[in-house]
Amino acid sequence: MKHRTLRGVAALTLGAALVLSGCASEGGGSGDETSSSPSATDGASDAATSSPEDVAALESITVTGDPGAEPSLEFEQPFEVSGAAAISLNDGEGEEIAKGQQITMHTAAFSGADGSKLGSTWETESPEQLIIDDSLFPQLLDVVVGKKVGTRFLFANPTTDQTTGEPVTYLTVAEVTEVKTIPSRAEGEAVTPAEGLPTVTLDDTGKPTIEIPEGYEAPAELVAQTLIKGDGPVVTEDQTVTAHYTGMLLDGTVFDSSWDRGAPTSFSLQQVIPGWTQGLAGQTVGSQVLLVIPSELGYGAQGSGSIPADSPLVFVVDILDAQ
Template identity: 70%
Template sequence: MKHRTLRGVAALTLGASLLLAGCGSSDGGADDETSDSPTASDAASSNPADVAALEAVTVTGDAGAEPTVEFETPFTVTGAVSRSLDEGDGETIEAGQEITMHTVGFSGADGTKAGSTWETDSPEQLVLDENLYPQLLDVVVGKKVGTRFLFASTQADQATGESATFLTVAEVTGVEDAPVVPDPADVPDRAEGESVTPEDGLPTVTLDDSGTPSVEIPDGYEAPSELIVQPLIKGDGPEVTADQTVIAHYTGWTFDGKAFDSSWERGEPSTFPLNGVIAGWTEGLAGQTVGSQVLLVIPSDMAYGEQGTPDGSIPPDSPLVFVVDILAAY
């Protein structure tokens, strides 16, 4: 979940982790004119070397299917850079709209695949607003549904602190007007509702005065084979559906009790499409009510599975524990 709205949880959603986060990126402007074959004029970056790096990437394959991507490693860029691969032939995409897209991402260091929404058949949602890298807006706005593009950026590897490059190929599958986002002034700071007594034997959650959770995982606690969803506070808001976007506070822990990410620590809640995160979140939060606080104990195969996360913050085959306050949904 390393995007503007879930920055810090290592890639709950592939495309978001690689495409969002970037208001501070260097400026760049794509040409208004496009061609059938991508050229340097289709790229957006302030660094010619980064433009040249994307020009050397080869993408082949039919529209609608995961492409074949070839590039030499190590692949590096100094900042965000994008390249249009084709115009698309559907509806024109405008700023402020919401797109759905398929993505496949790769580590620039060794070319390993970081994940693919084609494999899970779960295209991601993305609102084309000022929270995105300018380079991403440049390569999408004005194009049409069906357009494919390349995007590369650098991130700090949480395990080493060193800079790492990730490369993404995306294909826009749909566009519609963006949903009306709740006014931040109307979003509460924490879950509010009726307390629920959890089942015995689960990790114990304690809240400080601000509502920030901590967790104590019992000695010898074994990872479940199925998702555990335990409401701790029952909110009185509407029921959340899997196709909504959720505003939430959360903290996540590995089974050794180590917190690997927390919106509470960042001082603001996070926003994410519920169909664009790990399965444990999608299935665990859908059906809960706004205002609720939920304990999720997630088996590895509903989290990051055999791969873990690219930055190493979550090792392979790691079950996870989350406490999530559902503050709003739309």
């Protein structure tokens, strides 16, 4: 799914840079009309552990800065590694981090080519949320799982510069500020939907299947039908939401599904298509929502990847968390 990240290399300041390539559909989804999908580049096939040479290269970097403040990096340029690599900078002193939990973290990204800073969530005061699961580089799991809130890590990723097309290594330094366990599916009171809408059935895990009624025509206005009413706080349009979702065209083609990837995702409601912002704001955490989105509130005349131009979209979204 295309979501939440900024354009170009600035996206590497965010959690999307830490997610394995291939974890998101190239066809788009709820996402940001201006951003790239959260692929993490060419290191996805690397072994689960960082190579000794790459670890030594990371250990040669000087990281300075007080806990809670943005750190600075000093290193010889150009900085290069052979594959994705990560090292832990400290253990942290807060709650222990376990696989499957959601962390909140601050990140700053730097170019290995010239040392320039590409972006920082410390500067924007917008920490990111990330689910600690197998969608991440395994090298990251090695340095996060079992650590505690307050831990810092350093991650290096060889990739291709999105502007020049040249090989480059990006460096991301991160500090975990919070950890929490979130539900795996929507939970609450079932709501009887209006007649004539696409129907949704759930398997034992909560994964939805969507059936489009024969002859169904997309409405002219957004439909946001609550299917399960959660008892959490009301979602506002300025929040970052963690959700499981499935997206479908009216011909029944599923173009994106976090369920198929095996992990929910987090995204800002300020950086997704308008149908998501308008349809999820005002819902409650824990809810499941059916969205039928007119083309003009989706990807419009330009389409996106496997989504044709002027396509209405159907989504089922489980709202698991909002911050």
